Amino acid sequence: MEDQGKSKSRNEAQEELEYYIKVNRLKAHDKLPSERELSELFQINRSTLRAAIQRMMDEGKIYKIAGSGNFVQEPKIIRNLNDLDSLTELVEGLGKKIHSSVIHASVIEANKQIMKKLRLPLGTKVFQLVRVRFIDQEPFLLETSFIEHHRFEGIEKFNFEKESLYKILEDVYGVNIVKGQEKLTLTYATEEEAELLKTSYESPLFFISGTADDKEDRPVEYFRSVVRPDKMKFSSILTKKSEEVHHG
Structure with missing residues (x-):
């Protein structure tokens, strides 16, 4: 034996x-x-x-x-890249609590990359929102969002530690996110990212970037996120025809 x-x-x-x-x-x-x-x-x-x-x-x-x-270990959150459900809905549907800590929120000028992603003229003002997302008090995602400020004037006044960005866009401004595109790659934690996410310097992280669009195919949000791989994994449904990858 x-x-x-x-x-x-x-x-x-x-x-x-x-x-x-x-x-x-x-x-x-x-x-x-x-x-x-x-x-x-x-x-x-x-x-x-x-x-x-x-x-x-x-x-x-x-x-x-x-x-x-x-x-x-606590089971990972599994997020389908083709699913439009919000991250909040996904996490709460698993019986867990999600909350945010705002690291930075301000109105800035769009640089060339933001301008290209949101299809805006160079120098247009955008609202930049940087948040750490927590599941049951454990940080798992550092998220940066860029929103055209003129289109959503006054958005900087909301408390995004307590309110959902997409819910504000829908309820206050009447804009619904219906599709998007995103890219998933691997990166390594900077000193700041490691401190905010409670992980080690240069540890591997998922890097996600992309845009979220309204029903007129107009970009509403350009986002960049880094995610702890020990807290979340990603899945995707393959089809014979190529499809856009949606941001949830």
Whole structure:
């Protein structure tokens, strides 16, 4: 039995560990048995088990506390890139609480990049909103939005720590976001991003950028966001025809 266990692969070890978590109904932040106990339970060598644990850490399923052991990680938020539902609706639909902390909110002149994305003349005033988004008190996303100020005059007066940007656009200005385009890439945390998101300097982050449009195909928002990959993952539905990717 021991020889058979020693021949198990990392994938098999991970499957056993994930099954153990499921059948024992372990919840987020529950502690796992020690590596020695798991190795004996699964009849597998310690090095293979450690490799499986490390992969699950990389996937955001387990986390380690030095001197205490391994724990079950809070499940990631899964966001479909083709879904127009707001982030607030997505998170609250999972029974979690989301709130924002405004880092910066001001009216500035559009630079060339903002001008191009929002299709505005150079020098047009835009409202810039920088927020950290939290799920159950844990920061997971740093978001920067640019909105044409003349079109949405007075938008800077709203409290975006308590109010939804898209809800204000709809309820106050009568503008609905109906589609958008976005690009997802990988980046690494700057010192400021690491501090705001409570992660380490140069740790990997998702970088999302794009525009959100109204029903007249007019850009309403240009956004840039960095997201902790241990808190959120992305999915997309593939079709035979190419489609626009929507910003939720």
